[in-house]
Amino acid sequence: MDVMAFEDVSLPDVTGLSVGILGGTGAQGKGLGYRLARAGHPVIIGSRDSERAQDTAQTLANMPRIEAGMVSGTDNAGACTADIVIVAVPWAGHADLLTELAEALTGKIVVDCVNPLGFDKQGAFPLSVPEGSAAQQTARLLPDSRVTAAFHHVSAVLLSDPTIDLLATDILVLGDDREAAAMVQALATRIDGMRGVFAGRLRNAHQVEAMTANLIAINRRYKAHVGIRVTDI
Numbered sequence: 001m002d003v004m005a006f007e008d009v010s011l012p013d014v015t016g017l018s019v020g021i022l023g024g025t026g027a028q029g030k031g032l033g034y035r036l037a038r039a040g041h042p043v044i045i046g047s048r049d050s051e052r053a054q055d056t057a058q059t060l061a062n063m064p065r066i067e068a069g070m071v072s073g074t075d076n077a078g079a080c081t082a083d084i085v086i087v088a089v090p091w092a093g094h095a096d097l098l099t100e101l102a103e104a105l106t107g108k109i110v111v112d113c114v115n116p117l118g119f120d121k122q123g124a125f126p127l128s129v130p131e132g133s134a135a136q137q138t139a140r141l142l143p144d145s146r147v148t149a150a151f152h153h154v155s156a157v158l159l160s161d162p163t164i165d166l167l168a169t170d171i172l173v174l175g176d177d178r179e180a181a182a183m184v185q186a187l188a189t190r191i192d193g194m195r196g197v198f199a200g201r202l203r204n205a206h207q208v209e210a211m212t213a214n215l216i217a218i219n220r221r222y223k224a225h226v227g228i229r230v231t232d233i
Contacts, residue, residue, distance in 0.1 A: 011186040011196075012179075018042040019187070020082030022097065023089030024073070025049075025056045028113065031159025032086060032151060034060050035167070037070040039190040044072050046079025053079075064162040080104035084187060086111045086151070087138060091127070094134060098141040106144040109180045111187075112205075113151035115212040123217055126210035133205035135174065148175035148184045149205045150196070152212055155225035166193030169227030173198055174205050197230050 019036050021029040024045035037043040037060060047053035057073030080101055085108050089097055094114055114134040116127040131137040135149035150173040158164055171188035173196050175181035185196030218226050
């Protein structure tokens with residue numbers, strides 16, 4: 001896959017890197033796990049319940065275009081042994097889990113895709129986060145990790161649909177560690193149809209997370225599964 005089409009420098013080669021997913025039994029984590037395993041990355045599904053993680057891993061392993069041995073399941077701590085770790089847990093348990101796993105995540109590239117949202121009769125709305133965003137909270141709780149933010153705007157329904165070959169969407173990647181962000185950009189670009197686009201530092205993560213509420217409103221109005229496309233690059 002040509003990763004030079006819109007980058008002024010070559011993105012790193014992330015072929016074969018393993019990916020752990022904290023909260024990998026949820027819809028978003030499961031969908032990302034499927035797409036990344038389908039792209040050739042060993043995936044470790046993590047959960048507070050290791051048996052549930054193993055069941056999810058078996059489900060993914062039986063899906064189309066997944067090679068044998070590409071997906072395994074364990075507890076969240078076990079998922080931290082992967083090269084890159086994605087945080088896909090519910091917002092309510094975000095801080096407690098990362099506090100618990102801070103030592104296990106030392107030195108790791110951590111990708112936060114959590115959207116702090118509330119829901120009422122009028123629909124979804126962004127929640128206030130003391131640190132500014134979920135990603136900034138992660139950076140505070142994991143000072144020895146290489147924290148990035150990405151994968152906020154991709155539909156779990158589309159990710160998990162094996163009949164969809166191309167996911168024509170851009171993944172906004174944020175991070176203060178530019179090399180770590182480039183790794184995540186390259187990882188996103190491994191999924192057919194996706195592009196990883198650098199979108200600034202973690203201090204800009206709030207509006208990226210909050211935009212998910214707008215996309216949910218669009219989905220409800222138009223009965224769709226919309227994503228983001230950045231033009232002119």
